[in-house]
Amino acid sequence: MSTPSNAAVVAALRQLVVYTQLEDGRSQSFRTRAYEKAIDAISARSEPVAELSISELTAIEGIGDSTARKVKELAANGSIGKVDRLKERFPPSMLELMRIPGLGPKTVLALQSKLGVTDVAGLEEAIATEKLRTLPGLGVKSEQKIAGAIELLGIHSDERRTPVFDAMLVARRIIADLEASGLAEQIEFAGSLRRLEETIGDVDILVVSSHAAGVIEAFVSLPGVTAVMGSGSTKASVVVDDTIQVDLRVVDAGAFGAALLYFTGSKAHNIELRQIALARGLTLNEYSLSDIESKESVASVSEKSIYHALDLPWITPEIREGIGEIGAAREGLLPNPLMESDIKGDLHVHTAWSGDGRSSMTEMLDAVAARGLEYVVVTDHAEDLAINGLSRGEVLEERAEIEAQRLRLPELTILHGAELNIGPDGDIDYDAEFLSGFDFGVASIHSHLDLAQDRQTHRLLAAVANPAVNVIGHPSGRKIGRRPGAVFDADAVFSAAAENGTAIEINSHLQRLDLAAPLIRQAMTFNGLMFSIATDSHHTSELGNIRWGVAQARKGWVPAARVLNCLTLTEFSAFVARKRRF
């Protein structure tokens, strides 16, 4: 039997959580919380955890002996015994019932025991025959609400999480519309979006305003709102475009930091902070950090003030996963958060010379200069990409234009590079002599993403060793929620990259965010391995995507010292020169 992937382990543990909620008859038992913590811990790792030994597993924070054995059980038998046993008591269709918003373990158990209902069809029948309202605590309104929720089934389930790119579009649209209302003093997105998770359940938006009622009213009637799930005096939930839930919370300016912290999560991170607060006689909620005895507020205005009051440095949202970042912060092991202002150059930029480039060279370089960057590499596609790539003749013409641009923009150092295509066997465009004419090379895979792992690894290793290649661009080729990336032996590729002086790209586009964060953390363990945080812009409007690449690097705990384009021009040039020996 092949080793279950981490995704498979996580899926099995998620099932275990829901079955255990049914067994316990409540959604928050200490057991289910422990399972959820283990899920978070496994999700953040890149190596297949099913291959680890029991002792290696229990060394991971959040995984104890019991969960470790369940993981090994899954690897050996293909299933977890406890889940198999619970399936006898609770048919799998009850899991589907648990996914319906508004139905929790208590209600689902009552459905089974009082009405014999264990699936969605039975529930619909019970609603149609007005039997649901006979259950204690449920009435006509509950019946209607659940009937409506069944229609929305799928929207809130794990299977229907939204890729971060799409969720960000919705968030920015809602924020712009709310800004136009003029009632908000400040608006921020929070939740998993602010933590830059790859997929988003609900979009969370935080508004500072002294006119909460007006903001809520404006929010629930925004264009695109197709359902209102709930609406109170300070919070409301709606469904936008029939596809994604957006939660809004309105707070006073004085509580902004506490609210942002609370609303950003993760839940596990917040629980840990609250435990630390309690140990100091303090209590933390979404309004403030305050003294338990005197009730006096200690900190609330900014996140930073709250962390400081708990003797912690400000922890960047992207790593608030409750998987050890607080302990690391306490021991001073967290890197200083990488900031956009640390970026000195963009090493992967296209112009109209590429078939898919949509801004002219002049427009692109002006935009780069306007962003205050010191250097840039123009990396148009190369000849192997038939439609978008440049022929040798065009490369030479482009080089001449770059010469002219250098005279026009003396403050900006412009390198002539190329985005080379890594073929299925690891070969790249042109020949060694022609390649030596470039100042810089990014090599990326654009096709054959489904090769077997050993071929994929061989392919990348060949590119890593090529003297014309300074960076491996979007290393997996994935598009979040649209296509999985190539699977390769990451240890082998990172080790070779560190040895050869080939940097690994962190692609800033929200559809890519490639490398994935767990792989970045894995790559961080290879001394000397450098990252390139690049936008891969095809239009000037995409240069701003660098903020997402920087955030992705933070998610991987990358310090500025490990980022090639955070180096000074002199250091950067030296790093490049060491590799380009033909």
Added chain:
DNA sequence: GCCGTTTTCGGCCCGACTGTTTTCAGTCG
């Protein structure tokens, strides 16, 4: 089920909204 700068046993975060309750249970985040 997990974990240890009070603990190998005994703790384990906090509040809003809803619907059904006349004071609260269930759900959600």
